[in-house]
Amino acid sequence: MEKETLKGESQENDHPPDTDVENNACLSENNVNRDSAVITAGLKSLPRKSIATVEQLSKFINFDDTTRKALNEIVKKYHLLISPYYLSLIKDLNDENDPIRKQCVPAIEELFGNATERIDPLGEKETSVTNILVHRYPDRVLLIATSRCFMYCRHCTRKRLWQNNNVEPSLAEIRSSLDYVRGNESIREIIVSGGDPLTLNQERLDWILEEASSIAHIQAIRIGTRTPVVFPEKITKSLCRILGKYNKLWMNIQFNHPREITPESTGACRMLQKCGIPLSNQTVLLKGINDSPQVMKELCQKLQAIRVRPYYIFQCDEVVGASHFRTSIFKGIEIIEHMRGHTSGMCIPRFVVDGPNGKGKIPLDPQYMLSITPNKVILRNYNNEVFEYYNPQSD
């Protein structure tokens, strides 16, 4: 049976996405010399297309036979996809501890699990009102518009969407999800996510944004994406022309390490900002990647410098194959403690745990209020000075 498509939309969405990018404005606008990235990575030449198999990856990284066999097992379970650009950010391809490599190259630990890991750690299926619409909070919904990404992050919470064969939502499913929103006036915000919605065919993305924007009670549409981080060439002028039409649009990006802030990713963010989209960042706290106060502070300061507001640091979810990325909760609190007062509040995100099975986001902070009585509170400041503060009586 033929799939229903929009006018101008092809039946097949090319996958994996390659590097033949039309209108590559992000690079040309910033006059970025791609050779410099190639030299940084120690690569003689970049692959022309995204890497999707262990065999292709073996041309760049030396794996012994046991590792290659294990990685092939992993890739059968969870896709592999690394863009040429993101590969070029790895300083030493054979260094397993490189923070960029750890996010994109599978590790044997993905085969080991523990009892708390789940394929759907946030219980999104249970809180879904259609196949692709999660309604967990009173005033907002999450639309899973695609299962595709330009890169498959090894720590991904939604790997259930892309772990085997990507099944894309049909137009009918998207329509019925938007109808649900239309019929529910308590919903004021739609989070369009996936997968990465910027992998969508532009006609489809435009149609979703137009339909969502036309709902009178929708005040904000938020796109969640890693495209500026992992494949900035895909932020093109034609994409920006579409995104720039929608004044309800916000965007949350996922930068996880200061080395991801490059001339290319900065250029991509600038193009999105120029079309009026406020940008925020949601970092995932990842062991061996950014679980240090210094790295996180540098990341957040660099984000502020490119006008991307650090919004959340997420505790890494209990998703299958990602135990090796999870840190103690104390680590996130320690990071906030290290930043609070020592850098601008604009640089400091909230540290949150997403409660299992749809319990929602729980912000966790260092303890600054040591005790409270009706008349006074005992407070501690960022310098560990303890003092009394008069507590005015409420009526």
Ligand code: SF4
């Ligand atoms: S881009 Fe987002 S949805 Fe896609 S694999 Fe990475 S974390 Fe998961």
